[in-house]
Every structure is written in structure tokens, then in C-alpha cells.
Amino acid sequence: MTAPSQVDYHDVLRVWREADTIPEIEHAWLFDHLLPIGGDPGGPTYEGWTLLSALAAQTWRLRLGVMVTSNRFRPPAMLAKIATTVDVVSGGRLDFGIGVGSRPSHPLARREYEAHGLPFHDTAHAVGSLAEACTVIRRIWTEPEPFDFHGTHHHLTGAFGNPKPVQHPHPPILIGGRSSATLRVVAEHADLWNIPGGDIDDVVRRSALLDRYCTEIGRDPASITRSIHLPVSYDHPRDTRNAIGDAIDAGFRHIVLGLPAPYPAHVARWVTDELIDPST
Numbered sequence: 001m002t003a004p005s006q007v008d009y010h011d012v013l014r015v016w017r018e019a020d021t022i023p024e025i026e027h028a029w030l031f032d033h034l035l036p037i038g039g040d041p042g043g044p045t046y047e048g049w050t051l052l053s054a055l056a057a058q059t060w061r062l063r064l065g066v067m068v069t070s071n072r073f074r075p076p077a078m079l080a081k082i083a084t085t086v087d088v089v090s091g092g093r094l095d096f097g098i099g100v101g102s103r104p105s106h107p108l109a110r111r112e113y114e115a116h117g118l119p120f121h122d123t124a125h126a127v128g129s130l131a132e133a134c135t136v137i138r139r140i141w142t143e144p145e146p147f148d149f150h151g152t153h154h155h156l157t158g159a160f161g162n163p164k165p166v167q168h169p170h171p172p173i174l175i176g177g178r179s180s181a182t183l184r185v186v187a188e189h190a191d192l193w194n195i196p197g198g199d200i201d202d203v204v205r206r207s208a209l210l211d212r213y214c215t216e217i218g219r220d221p222a223s224i225t226r227s228i229h230l231p232v233s234y235d236h237p238r239d240t241r242n243a244i245g246d247a248i249d250a251g252f253r254h255i256v257l258g259l260p261a262p263y264p265a266h267v268a269r270w271v272t273d274e275l276i277d278p279s280t
Helices: 009-020 048-057 076-090 107-115 123-142 180-189 200-216 237-249 267-276
Strands: 027-030 063-066 096-099 147-150 155-159 173-176 192-196 225-231 254-258
Touching: 009 027, 009 048, 009 267, 027 048, 027 254, 048 063, 048 076, 063 096, 076 123, 096 123, 123 147, 123 155, 123 173, 123 180, 173 180, 180 200, 192 200, 192 254, 200 237, 225 237, 237 254, 237 267
Parallel strands: 027 063, 096 173, 173 192, 192 225, 225 254
Antiparallel strands: 147 155
């Protein structure tokens, strides 16, 4: 994962192009913020989906996505169209990442809403909106005829998507989050679930809670791939390797390694040699 903030476009492109040549690296990700959430508050930050489309056109193998799209930023029908476009540009390599949106307790994340004239509703509203958005987006991707949708948070008349995504029935849906309310949405809608790394015991408890929610609605918990985001330490790779091992032991097989900027030369190869296959 290369957060597109406090970096230049060509820095990100360099890393993705290198990673695209390394089979051990299976997927690459951006984040979805409109202003920096770390470092210089006036530094550069690129819009995630626009940048993702550019990177999709510059790579050929990596699966790719936004970790994760803020559902607060874009109406779901518009987001479905954007994601379809990226899936087409990439030749069917999109993993569609989405979540509730920025943490309300994070002041640097919160300010981007006011700066862009976007409303910031309470958590209950945001979670309900996410669940409806997942329904709308999947229907736009898959239904052959226009449809109306009248939910609590979203209302559409004649919703329709053409073209459809390359992937059938639709791109995999990854939902990120850790709250119990979000995990209920994961159980209903997600193909993959991502959680930020940290206390591995808490991660395991959240995974068990997701298992329970799946069982309650009659879904096989094993049908949801467990994904985790782990920060990379260039200075202490052993710590990162240990975190990867703990996550795999806990059942998380989809590992997203967050690269801090600035990116060293040949950082994708370094990741492979030091973190994925340290025996080489």
C-alpha cells in the first residue's frame, strides 16, 4: 500500500511498476483521503480513484484497489460507475474496497469534509448508508435493466450501469473496519474484510465476532477472506516479519503492507527479499 500523500505521482508509479514485475506481490493499494492525515498538513494528497485509474493503465498484473473508499465522499451510483471504469481500464483487476469513512475522532481526517463541503453524519447514519451503498453498487453492476431504489439514506430513479465491470458477477467487495456495526455489514456484503493491524488479540476477537454475525445470517464465515493492514518498518524488518507471521497464524491470508514515504529505491524488491521471502 502506497498512501498517495506527501509523495509525488512519479514516486507512486515507480513503486507500482516495480511491484508489477514481482510475482510474490499480488496486489497494490492506495488510500482515500482528500487532505493529508499525517505529516505536513499542507502537503500534497492525490484523489485515490483518479490515481488508481492512472496506475491501472500503467500496470498489467497486480490486483489493485483503494484501501478503503470513504462511503461519505461519493454517491453510490457515481462510485459504481467510477469503479466499473477502473475495472475496465485494468482488464478486470479491481478489488473494490469501501468503508464507512474517516474516524470522527481524527481531527486531520475530519477537516477534509468541511474543506470540501461534504456532510459528516453520525456513525449510525454512516453505517446505514454503507449498507445501502453496497446494495446499490452491486445492483448497478449486475442488473440488466434500470431500477429504482428508495432506502433510508439513498434514493435513485432509473439506476443503471453500462458498461458492466469486466469481472463477473462483479469485482470482489472488500469492506474495511473494526466496529461491531461495520462487521454486520461485512457479514452481509463483503467478499474480503480488512482490519488495520495492531493488537493481534483484538484482531482475533473481531474476526471471531464476524464469524458469529455470519452464522446468525446463515453465511459460511470461511467465504469471507480475512485481510489485515500492517505498517512496514524499513529499519526493523524483523518486527514486520513477526507481525506478518502472527497475522497468518490468526487466519489472515490477505496481507497489505503499508510502505511509509519516502520510498527507498527498489523498495518492492526489498519487501520481497526482506519480508515475504527473507531466506533469499
